[in-house]
Amino acid sequence: MNAREPRHPDDLAGDPAPDAAPDASPAPHKRDLIAGLEKGLAVIEAFDQDRPRLTISEVAARCQLTRAAARRYLITLEHLGYVNSDRKMYALTPKVLRMGQSYMHSARLPRIVQPELHKLAYALKEASSAGVLDGNDVICIAATSAGRVVSSTLQPGTRVPAYCTANGRVLLSARPQAEVDAWIARQALEPLTPNTVTLPERLRLEIARARSQGYATVDQELELGLRTLSVPLKNHRGEVLAAMNVSVHAARVTMDQLVEGSLPALLHAQASLRTVL
Missing domain, CATH: 3.30.450.40 (GAF domain)
Structure with missing residues (x-):
């Protein structure tokens, strides 16, 4: 998985999903979005081939989170099996591939x-x-x-x-x-x-x-x-x-x-x- 840079919120706003027609639906209201899910996925996307191992501080900087918030997201993802840690460094686990496989198979x-x-x-x-x-x-x-x-x-x-x-x-x-x-x-x-x-x-x-x-x-x-x-x-x-x-x-x-x-x-x-x- 690669996250070259955190996506700017205006980056091609309304990109069509690969299986949907362009502009198939209007952008949702902010009140309908789950911020925790959005930030958790951003933490996963923070890892890439250039930075396969990150500290809590590095994740916080790349995802624009506080260090305390980045720590909680990483602990949660480790509990769920999506990341592992070695001392102060975190890395993705193969379980993350399930996300890509779900798309490719469905x-x-x-x-x-x-x-x-x-x-x-x-x-x-x-x-x-x-x-x-x-x-x-x-x-x-x-x-x-x-x-x-x-x-x-x-x-x-x-x-x-x-x-x-x-x-x-x-x-x-x-x-x-x-x-x-x-x-x-x-x-x-x-x-x-x-x-x-x-x-x-x-x-x-x-x-x-x-x-x-x-x-x-x-x-x-x-x-x-x-x-x-x-x-x-x-x-x-x-x-x-x-x-x-x-x-x-x-x-x-x-x-x-x-x-x-x-x-x-x-x-x-x-x-x-x-x-x-």
């Missing part, structure tokens, strides 16, 4: 997309994945390698920054421009590779290009050696629910070859899924 979207991913990946002999937007990141909900392991990020449950990924740009391109501009203004556009787009205006242009083309390409911006082509996945009403990509090794496939060889198959998969989403 949600409609991954179950519908996965077979199409398999057909696409094995027809092209390239890796393919699908993801949804969650605040600053894209979460992978389905993936298949077709025998080619091109990146550790191409597996269900992984999170990657939306600004430097093809799936992220495709998903952002479906948003109103004002919302995209506000989203970009909140990002820390870090250069993950020498190719990463870090200028807000350039990123804005790349998202606009994805909107006009109907697909996005990213050339070694997330990882050196990784090229990706992505298209949006729409339902029968034309609402974008997710994005699907094909990823290749840069040493084997040029960007032009990727688009020429994979875009027709991606568009065919897109059309097939639109009838059932």
